[in-house]
Amino acid sequence: MNKDIKLIDAINNRHSVKEFDPNVKISKEEMEEMLSLAIRAPSSINLQPWRFVIVEAEEQKQQLDKLVRFNQTQLHTSSAMILVLGDNNHADKVEEIFSQNVAAGSMTEDIKNYYIQAVTEQIIKAPVEVRRQLAISDANLVAMQIMLVAKAYGYDTNPIGGYERKEVMDVLNIDSERYTPAMFIAIGKSVKEAHGSERLPIKAIASWNTGTNGVVGE
């Protein structure tokens, strides 16, 4: 564990790891501590649309085996697989969320009611595709912080995109009409030094002030 790890070191030393020490189990308390840090991420109107299912039991891991093709090593050797989801109905918690602000003294009852009405009009009544996109975009912000926070706790991660979404949701008893998977993150103790990967140069992917003939970067 290295809770004093520098931000820049965490960013530079975070590499995807595909094999973990199967004997290392992260406790529920430690997992909750890591998630509590990760959810300090910002979200649209602070509605916190991210949800998590932390898969660590052997029974569920076995059921997922056929559904994470090419990623079975991570599934079976990781301490847990964190399914990061967006909740399409996230705005339903608006009253609970803004009541916390009132209780903390950072918001008046009037402002709370103004927000509740605005969120109801603009988000709760919005088409599901709008709510889904809001939810998974913010869920990805938390996913990034989970991968960084893991470094501070001595763990490594592998963000996994290749899995059967609908079947995974069914096996884990998650309503796939309401929730959308953003990322499946394997987390555990790496068995060997991970190697980094290259990046395109900034000039190839960035433009100053405007694009050029519609194109960004060189």
Add this chain to the structure above:
Amino acid sequence: MNKDIKLIDAINNRHSVKEFDPNVKISKEEMEEMLSLAIRAPSSINLQPWRFVIVEAEEQKQQLDKLVRFNQTQLHTSSAMILVLGDNNHADKVEEIFSQNVAAGSMTEDIKNYYIQAVTEQIIKAPVEVRRQLAISDANLVAMQIMLVAKAYGYDTNPIGGYERKEVMDVLNIDSERYTPAMFIAIGKSVKEAHGSERLPIKAIASWNTGTNGVVGE
């Protein structure tokens, strides 16, 4: 500047800031340094679909004025507004990306060719909606790292979702068929201490192993 900032402090001290010191200008070199760190984020098959337009010129800021309703203070006082985009055609850079790995000695020519074929079949030929979703999901990972890296350079940020997407793209001469905005980030030097915000308790947003009757969290 505090390049030694701890990861945990960066996460806990990152708060959205809506007013910046208008006299502080981030140099191009410093901006490139921050972006170079942020793009250490992972992406699907390392295809790095994120793109950036860094808006700092007065001319473009003026043109954006009417298009960022409610966020004009950030627009006009920030050092820059970073438009983080996903490139729907990001996989077209697959050869360039994997050639970097071959040059770095971390990949053989055969593996490179295998990946190029797989990416061509599975991504380049995929429907635009699939490519767009891949692109903006990974773009949000980088967006989170930009907001954290800013803290190490002594800056603050405000992630902005409320802006006229199509019109902003047009004004900035960015092809909105090809690129999708993921987040507009105001960055600059905060003029006052930012205040934090509350979060829902973990038990309300997380389940262990499976959902309960389809629902995640209590």
